[in-house]
Amino acid sequence: MTKTRQGLIGGAFGALAVLGLTQPLAAQDDKLLMVTSTFPMTSPTPYAESNAQMYSVWCQTYGCLGRYNYAAKEYQGILVENWEVVDPTTWRFKLREDLVRHDGGPGPTTADVLHSYDRVLNDPASIQKNIFSEVETIRAVDDYTFEIVTKKPLASLLSYIFDRFIITSAELAEANENPDEDAAFGWGPYKLASYMLDQEIALEKNDDFPGISADAPDTAVFRQIREAEQRVTALMNGEVQIARLIPPQLVSRLEGNDAISLAQSPSIEPMFLAFNPKFEPWTDKRVRQAAAHSINKDLIIDRFLMGLADKMDGPLGEQQICYTGPLDFVIDYNPEKARALLAEAGYENGGPKVEFMTASGRYISDRQVSEIVTQMMTEVGFEVDLQVPEYANLTAAMRAGELPMYYLGRGLFLDPSEPLSQYLETDVTQRIGYSSPELDALLQQERQTLDFDERCKIVRQAAELIAEEVPMFFMWSHRLVHGVSKGIEWDASADGEIWLSDVKM
């Protein structure tokens, strides 16, 4: 370590600076990976959180059915080795038999799956019930085979459960009063070493996991640092080796730093404007289109987001399932057309007045993007009243269908099926208040079409319809930018999470 140098510079600070900075107590040859985290860490119970990071952490420790490999664009098993669709409502999964539990116990069995299913549904701490919202039941076939029965044919079943259904041991739950704290053993490639609420989660490599790489970190620590400036400083200091989610304006601080490389990936969180047709003037399709035509996405991406976003023309981008290339109907930036459409809709003398709500600090530059959108819409004649309510107020009003226009993102938009239904299918939620029998029919049909290519054709039809009707106007998905210390190899994936056994140190 650089003890002396720090001691010299820090002379004025006396004893405080004598020791090296953050010297871990772990042995020198241990490969320790410190990673920043912005997600809450509120409970060691694997069913008590529902966010991408915690699903990923529990998936790697306890184990889940499998994960989506963004590079290969396919689902890959972890605890299951294969699966098949038996009939339109029945999926059969086969568990692996070569796994050993972290404490030396037996590998996962159907009993564990059923136990976990019960916990998701009935554990008082669970907030994950929604992953089984379309599932009728899970039944055992034999010790290593089980079947998931859906209420209706559901093509996108895997997107609900595959990497979110965390399997914990029935046996350990039986033997321990607090299994999540006292017997946190699973079957994944990493085991839980420690959990400090809202501070850090430490994982250790499970060397018994079949085929685990020797280059993968021996210990990985997810440390919560919410402020972006602090994440960058921590990376430059060597306090962490991977600083995740660096906003565009801070990227330049890392560029040109020889000890740090930047890892980038597209994301699966589309950012969109919603125009609620239950409110004037959004009842009129032409006004919605006019608003969309007024927005110069390229300019915003280029000049404000520093190029770190992928423009979207419809609900799907390249990273998402069922993306079939650019749509035929695209609303481009065209202020003249926007003015003409407004005139056609009866607003030739200026107006209409609209209320526009946005979040602040929830998504990358959300408030600032909304300010730009406000000015762009103003330029074609809208009178925009932009407001930034507290987030709790914003979401409450959004869910209650009380917002005429808003700018938000939708995370976990890997498979379009569920998000589109949530926002746009009649009365599924009140979020947008859009209703179209034609779109409803397409979305229902899409869900029940188990043939992948066939399904994606229907999704495309729905996407075209949405692009033209513009109840939602898709803007872009932000690039996920991470700073990575030299000597660490990691391919960032579109969910921003780190699959530790893929990291090379």
Added chain:
Amino acid sequence: MLHLITTRLLGAIPVLLLVTMAIFGLLRLAPGDAAELLLPDDATEEQIAETREAWGLDRPIWAQYGQFIGNLARFDLGESYRYRAPVFELIGERLPATLELSFYALVMAIVIAVPLGMIAALNKGKIIDAIVSVISISGVSAPSFWVGILLVLFFSGYLNLFPSSGRLPYGVSVPSVTGFVTFDALIAGSFDTFLQALKYLALPALTLTLAMIGIISRITRAAVIDAGQEEHVFTAVAKGMKRGTIVRRHLMPNAAIPIVTIIGLELGALISGSIIVEVVFSWPGIGTLLFQAISVRDMPLTTGAVASYTILFIALNLLIDIFYVLIDPRLRGHKA
């Protein structure tokens, strides 16, 4: 003295009720509830409704508040929605971190500000007075989030002297006795850990310290000037006593009361005012806990934490008053 303590403690009950009622009412009646905010974005409406029912959020607000008071009377603060753990435990875990931070910030502030204030007082009206004022006020003249960010950029980013956030490096832990990591490290005999904990404390504590120097030095200055106007000081000066002796024997004892008062009040303000600093430095204290609890409308945690704040605040004020009585026997009897 006993009278003072009992009247104060009884008088605290309506305050506690008013404070908790206010926060409960404001946040329960504000839009958004914990079920909506804590469940995932793709939760179904039925799931939200079920959770609301399980947490009692569907019951009338007075029933919810009544339950809170009922629990409070039994020293039970309920269970947090966000952490699904007893509020009492969560506060017990987080409060020491905030107290430790406040403790070091206050000690630093006193060490710097009291001498500054005395120098200014002894040179009242001279140029040194103005210089000291400008220096001490400079610290409070910028919002603490901004001071914190600048300190991190300089001491952590540029000089690489101190860590940028957190309370301890990974892998370092000490058995908890007092809850203060620095004290626990010394108790455990680990001087290395003690030093490391100090380094993590340095920047957040300094940020808080800078915000306090202005006020403490100002009060010290005023108190010393005030004490200097007492008759016995003039007598001492007339007798030709040495300057240092006058300061020590005549000025300091008289100036102590207002200085201690302001320090007590600042400690109260610190414990709650550290929220911003805790957010900036990811300090695992009660400030961040409370801020997050409010933003997800975690009512048991919010009300519980606010109630503990209030109790702490009242206790602190009581301690200051007890101190008055101890330091100044004349106040005995009529200061209730």
Added chain:
Amino acid sequence: MKFDFLNLKFIIGAFLLGFVLFLALFGNLITPFTANKQSLMDSLLPPLSGGHILGTDHLGRDILARMISGARVSLAIAASVVVISGVVGVIVGALSGYLRGTWDLVTQKIVESFWAFPPILLAIAILAFFGQSLTNVILALTIQRWIPYSRMSRAQAMVLRSLAYVESSRVMGGGLAWVMRRHILPNLMASAIIVGTFSMATAILAEASLSFLGLGVPPQIATWGGMLAEGRSYITRAWWLAVMPGVGIFITVLSLNLLGDWLRDQYDPKKTLNLI
């Protein structure tokens, strides 16, 4: 009281505050730009380029124009907070100290409750409940700031009440309003102004902190606090975004504190010890 205008604190304080006020009132003459006009093609221009004296921000808005507009809003917010809290606090406190009895007992409990509240939290709760707007930010900042005035006025009113001339005026049938207006309130003014000066300084800082927590005024209103909170993440890339409002806040708060200090020195320090 006798004013010592040659005092260094007064000179520095008055000069700095005068400068800020001048900028707020006449700044528009220096820059042709308006505060909210964006121009993405001109974003992040450094000072003294493209006709922008202090440069432009992330949306290409002229920072000088925003500083001027921000000065007005920030000072207006702080001044409103101070005036409202001063009037409320002095009246409540004076009545408490003068009337004593039940009124005093009840108001003191209320005062204590407001005071025992963790400060930023009450502001957050108020903004959550009422929503975010300029008026609500003022309300949130006022809600606890009347307490120091009321504590101070109460103590002073108690002393005034027992003074011979106040007593005789009451005995001779002077009504409550008359005694208050004639004898009590005028005597509280000096201390109230001193408290107000310091309170104005903290109000400017508190507004900035609310912006940092994402609870400031709506985006189309520029405030120094909001500019600083937004500019902070550009600090290593375009320092002027945060440094300019930072300096604005710094000199204003510094000057207010110096003037407050000076005022207190002029007044009887003994009476003002508890004035924060």
